[in-house]
Amino acid sequence: MSVQNQPRIIGLTGSIGMGKSTIAEMFASAGVPVFDADAEVRAMQVPQGDLLEAIEAAFPGSTGPAGVDRDALGQQVFADPEALARLEAIMHPAVAQKRETFLSENSGTSLVVFDIPLLFEKGGHSLVDHIVVVSAPADVQRARVLARPHMTTEKFEHILSLQMPDAEKRAQADFVIDTSCTLAETQTQVERLIETLAGKTL
Ligand SMILES: CC(C)(COP(=O)(O)OP(=O)(O)OC[C@H]1O[C@@H](n2cnc3c(N)ncnc32)[C@H](O)[C@@H]1O)[C@@H](O)C(=O)NCCC(=O)NCCS
Numbered sequence: 001m002s003v004q005n006q007p008r009i010i011g012l013t014g015s016i017g018m019g020k021s022t023i024a025e026m027f028a029s030a031g032v033p034v035f036d037a038d039a040e041v042r043a044m045q046v047p048q049g050d051l052l053e054a055i056e057a058a059f060p061g062s063t064g065p066a067g068v069d070r071d072a073l074g075q076q077v078f079a080d081p082e083a084l085a086r087l088e089a090i091m092h093p094a095v096a097q098k099r100e101t102f103l104s105e106n107s108g109t110s111l112v113v114f115d116i117p118l119l120f121e122k123g124g125h126s127l128v129d130h131i132v133v134v135s136a137p138a139d140v141q142r143a144r145v146l147a148r149p150h151m152t153t154e155k156f157e158h159i160l161s162l163q164m165p166d167a168e169k170r171a172q173a174d175f176v177i178d179t180s181c182t183l184a185e186t187q188t189q190v191e192r193l194i195e196t197l198a199g200k201t202l
C-alpha cells in the first residue's frame with residue numbers, strides 16, 4: 001500500500017486475452033507509469049537475461065542462443081503443477097525486486113500502474129491501492145485467444161483452469177473495464193478512470 005511520498009498504486013489485472021496489455025498501453029500513453037510484470041519476466045529470459053542460468057539449471061535444455069524457448073517451457077510447466085511452481089519460485093522474487101526499483105524510480109509521481117496478470121492468484125492485490133480488472137464475455141475472450149499463434153483449445157482451457165475465474169476477479173475489483181466494445185470506447189473508460197483516481201483520496 002502507498003505511504004507518504006509514494007505514488008498511489010493501481011493494480012491492473014485480468015484473465016488471459018481480456019485486453020489487459022492493451023489497457024496498460026492506454027495508461028502509459030496517458031502518462032501514467034506502468035510496471036509490466038510480463039515484460040520484466042521476458043527481459044530476464046532473453047540471451048544475457050538475469051535468470052537464464054537459473055532457468056537452464058532448473059529446466060535443462062529449455063534455453064538456447066535465443067534465450068528461453070518460451071513455447072517449449074510453457075508446454076512443460078503448464079502441464080505440470082510442480083514444474084510451474086518451480087519456475088514461479090525463480091521468477092517471482094526477481095519480479096518483486098524489479099517492482100521495488102520501479103517504485104523508487106517513480107517516487108515523485110502521484111499514480112502508477114502495476115500490470116500483473118496473476119495479481120489475485122499470487123497475492124499481489126495486497127500491494128496495491130486500487131484494483132482494476134479488465135474483463136470481457138467468455139466468448140470474446142475465447143475468440144481472441146484462439147486467434148493467437150501456437151494456441152490450441154486445450155492449452156487455452158488449461159491456462160484458464162490455472163487462473164481465478166473472471167467472475168471472482170470482477171467481484172473483488174474496485175473498478176472493472178469492459179473490453180467487449182470498441183478500442184475508442186475502452187480508451188474513454190480508461191481516461192475517466194484516471195480522472196476519478198487522480199481526484200480520489202485514500
Ligand atoms: C511459462 C512461460 C515461459 C510461457 O510463456 P508463453 O509466451 O508461452 O505464454 P505467456 O507468458 O504469454 O502466458 C500465456 C498465459 O498464461 C498465463 N500465465 C503465465 N504464467 C502463468 C502462471 N504461472 N500461472 C497461471 N497462468 C500463467 C499468462 O497470464 C497468460 O494469460 C511464461 O509464461 C513464464 O515464464 N511464466 C512464469 C512467470 C510468471 O509466473 N509470470 C506471471 C507474471 S509475474
Ligand SMILES: Nc1ncnc2c1ncn2[C@@H]1O[C@H](COP(=O)(O)OP(=O)(O)OP(=O)(O)O)[C@@H](O)[C@H]1O
Binds near residue numbers: 014017144179182183
Ligand atoms: N475494446 C477493446 N479493448 C481492449 N482490447 C481489445 C478491444 N477490442 C479488441 N481488442 C483486442 O483484444 C486483444 C487483447 O489482447 P491483450 O494482449 O491486450 O490481452 P491480455 O489480457 O493482455 O492477454 P494475456 O493475459 O494473454 O497477455 C488485442 O488484440 C486487442 O486489440
